[in-house]
Amino acid sequence: MFTGIDTAGDLQFNTSVLIPNQVLFALTANDLDRTAAAGTITYTLTCTWVSKADVEDWLGFTVTPASSDDDLLTIAVAAANAYAYRKRQEAGYFDASLGTVPSQDVRLGTIMYAGALYRERGSIDQYASFDPLATGTPTGGSMGQIMRLLGVNRAAVY
Amino acid sequence: MTATVDAFRLGYDNVVDELQTITGLTVFDDPRNLNPPCAFVDAPVIRMNSNLVFDMTVTVRIIGTGPADYKCLTKLLELADLVRRAQIGLTDVRPAVTTIGAQEYASYELTIGAKIGP
Numbered sequence: 310m311f312t313g314i315d316t317a318g319d320l321q322f323n324t325s326v327l328i329p330n331q332v333l334f335a336l337t338a339n340d341l342d343r344t345a346a347a348g349t350i351t352y353t354l355t356c357t358w359v360s361k362a363d364v365e366d367w368l369g370f371t372v373t374p375a376s377s378d379d380d381l382l383t384i385a386v387a388a389a390n391a392y393a394y395r396k397r398q399e400a401g402y403f404d405a406s407l408g409t410v411p412s413q414d415v416r417l418g419t420i421m422y423a424g425a426l427y428r429e430r431g432s433i434d435q436y437a438s439f440d441p442l443a444t445g446t447p448t449g450g451s452m453g454q455i456m457r458l459l460g461v462n463r464a465a466v467y
Numbered sequence: 468m469t470a471t472v473d474a475f476r477l478g479y480d481n482v483v484d485e486l487q488t489i490t491g492l493t494v495f496d497d498p499r500n501l502n503p504p505c506a507f508v509d510a511p512v513i514r515m516n517s518n519l520v521f522d523m524t525v526t527v528r529i530i531g532t533g534p535a536d537y538k539c540l541t542k543l544l545e546l547a548d549l550v551r552r553a554q555i556g557l558t559d560v561r562p563a564v565t566t567i568g569a570q571e572y573a574s575y576e577l578t579i580g581a582k583i584g585p
Binding site: 368369370428432436437438439441442443444445446 | 542
């Protein structure tokens with residue numbers, strides 16, 4: 310529980326009183342007591358660590374603009390960005406920027422995941438393939454490498 | 468007339484050399500070096516007409532990347548067509564799965580026939 314501010318301006322807490330899901334905010338006015346707020350906090354994170362062009366480089370081809378493939382690639386890139394940020398957040402990383410990827414291993418992991426999602430269109434447990442060429446490769450086969458590059462899952466202590 | 472030394476190996480190397488002159492086609496003759504999309508020249512089949520002259524059939528595997536979807540197929544056909552345009556004895560083109568080590572690749576098998584003599 311928040312108990313006030315010391316003379317140095319540091320926040321003081323009574324650690325024997327735990328209040329879960331507590332959000333502390335500043336009442337920006339003069340000479341106010343602590344006041345409980347009512348309401349709902351909402352926030353939206355839009356991570357843009359990798360782009361469609363990055364994924365096209367990884368896939369080795371470009372998709373036709375304004376096509377269903379292009380729509381799917383847009384969705385796959387957005388999903389991979391959101392997944393990478395969320396999994397790293399869950400694993401205890403504090404990534405400072407939603408717009409700039411924290412490191413190149415995270416970048417490649419995110420690109421690979423977007424590419425895998427794009428390739429999995431129409432697939433369930435194996436990639437949809439032409440019959441004489443089918444290798445029976447399972448979908449999700451890259452996940453081990455992707456998660457290593459992202460640095461997840463690891464035990465996180467909060 | 469004496470038989471050429473190393474005729475089998477030279478015949479194979481000549482086919483590889485011809486393929487490596489094709490612009491836009493990366494050709495490997497060693498499975499350790501594969502870097503798809505590419506062409507891999509497999510071990511030849513040899514039929515002797517005499518001790519001096521023989522027919523060599525070489526299987527060239529056009530190897531693609533990723534799952535065998537439409538993008539992969541079109542890339543394989545593009546690369547296979549480069550071999551046809553080179554006019555070096557292509558007789559057969561068929562889809563296949565190529566296993567290199569434990570890795571399976573979507574591929575096309577191209578059969579190239581050559582007659583080797585002294």
